[in-house]
Amino acid sequence: MEKTVKPPRRSVFADEQFRTLYFADATSKLGTYVGLVALPVLAQTVLDAGAAQVGLLTALNTLPFLLIGLPVGAWMDRRHKRGILIAADLGRAALAASIPVAWLLGLLTMTQLYAVTFLSGALTVFFDIGHLSYLPHVVGRSRLTSANASLSGLEEVASVSGQGIGGYVVQLIGPAFAALVDAVSFAWSAFLVSRIKVKEPDLRPAARRPMWRDAVSGLQYVLADPVLRPLAFKGAAANLVGQIFLVSFLVLIVSDLKLSAGTLGVVLAAGGVGAFFGSLAAPTIGRRLGVGRSIWIVGMCTSPFALLIAFMDRGPLLWVGAAGWVVAAVVFGLENVLGVSIRQTITPDEMLGRMNAGFRFIFMGALSGGAALGGLIGSYAGVRSAIWIGSVIFALSWLIIYFSPLRHGRRIDEFVK
Incomplete structure (x- = not known):
């Protein structure tokens, strides 16, 4: 009996539309991580901000997901996505460019930094939810794991290079001018997204319900x-x-x-190194251990290394803590790839925007809460106490997956209803 030879699997990068989306993400994320270093350093070195103000500044970037994330998801399900992505990028470019202008004129204040951060975060709500809902139309559901692995790897590379480079850019040209890198990256991302030509499914107005009900339905669906x-x-x-x-x-x-700001960039980038390797290994580990089992097994093995972070100090201990952060963060990248692929595969097309908005609402609520909590604990009990609390929570977080239906799951199709 003649054996059937399967044709080689076509790489997701062979798709020109995905490549364009990928490089749009690459430029946008690189600049975003440079800005992540630039604005807090600017607040501390130019405007004398303390731990609570840095925490508030960081929290304002994600607070819009709590305020408008759910209705944006419902609204996004009623709209085509590409034009929204372009508009969000252009808006963020203009906001980032306002920072060096105000600094040159001697008008920069913490109020402006708060406003720019909050408004940029609001535009990111539209971009992130639209991007997650747009991807299945660009690559098809059969290639989502491969596409998500590539995009998650990109996220971690951008985290490593953006924060690492960001520290040195801040050191070289100052935090105010470093914000221009962010502005240029958003503008270039908008141009690339404008070149993507993917036909999105026709909208179904007959299935529409009141906006408030659709907004809440995404969170209800997830929970x-x-x-x-x-x-x-x-x-x-x-x-x-x-x-x-x-x-x-x-x-x-x-x-x-x-x-130095350069040292800060290296330490911040350390987590991205671990997450990058986790995202690269995710498809292989997922196939061998199972998509659900991989998340808790890898988490159980790597998350406890976060406890080393609390020992950071001048000299060798700084790098011991950074090494612990590298190992602990491996599960970030793996979970990003496998978790997002599960979500996108088992959710119907007409629910994608609301489902993604529900996740973003929960995730960004945690980001805002974490930034505020880190600032408050740092102000009243010291930053080392904050790091110890975070390390213990992270070391035990794999138990959430262990005590769930994902514990024994091997293939994504096992979870499709």
Whole structure:
């Protein structure tokens, strides 16, 4: 009997539309992470901001997801996505460009930094929800895991290079002018997205319900689903801890240890290194251990290394803590790839925007809460106390997946209803 030879699997990068979307993401994310370093350093070095103000500044970037995330998801399900992505990018470019202009004129204030951060976060709500809902139309559901692995890897590369480069850019040209890198990246991303030519499905006005009901339905859908709910809670725990670490690192390294912005960039980038390797390994680990089992097994093995972060100090201990952060963050990248692929595969097309908005609402709520919590604990009990609390939460977070239906899941199609 003649054996059938399967044709080689076509790489997702062979698709020109995906490549364009990928490079749009690459430029946008690189600039975003440069801005992530630039604005808090600008607030501390030029405007004398303290831990609580840095925490508030960081929280304002994600607060819009709590305020408008759910209605934006419902609204997005009623609209084509590409034009919204372009408009969001252009708006963020203009906001970022206003910072060096105000600084040159001697008009820069914390109020402006708060406003720019909040409004940029609001536009990011539209971009992120639209992007997640647009991707299945660009690549098709059969290639979502491969596409998400590539985009998650990009996220972590941008995190590593953006924050690492960002520290040195801030050191070289100053934090105000570093914001221009962010502005240029958003403008270039808008141009690339404008070149994507993918036909989106026709809208179905007959299926529309009142906007408020659709807005709430996305969150209800996520919380009611036995597979999506633990993914949401696990991601929320990771985001809460990640923001506690971010705020604590910004204050510990710049204000307490009096180290350079370049050193800050390296420490912030350390987590991205681990997450990058986690995203690269995710498809292989998912196939061998199973998509659900991989998340808790890898988390159980790597998350406890977060406890080393609390020992950061001048000298070798700084790098011991950074190494612990590298290992602990591996599960971030793996969970990003496998968790997002599960979500996008098991959710119907007409529910994608609302489902993604529900997740973003939960995730960004955790980000805002983590930034505010990190600032408050840092102000009243010290940044090391904040890091210890975050490390313990992170070390135990894999238990959320262990005690869920995902515990034994091997293939995504097992979760499709």
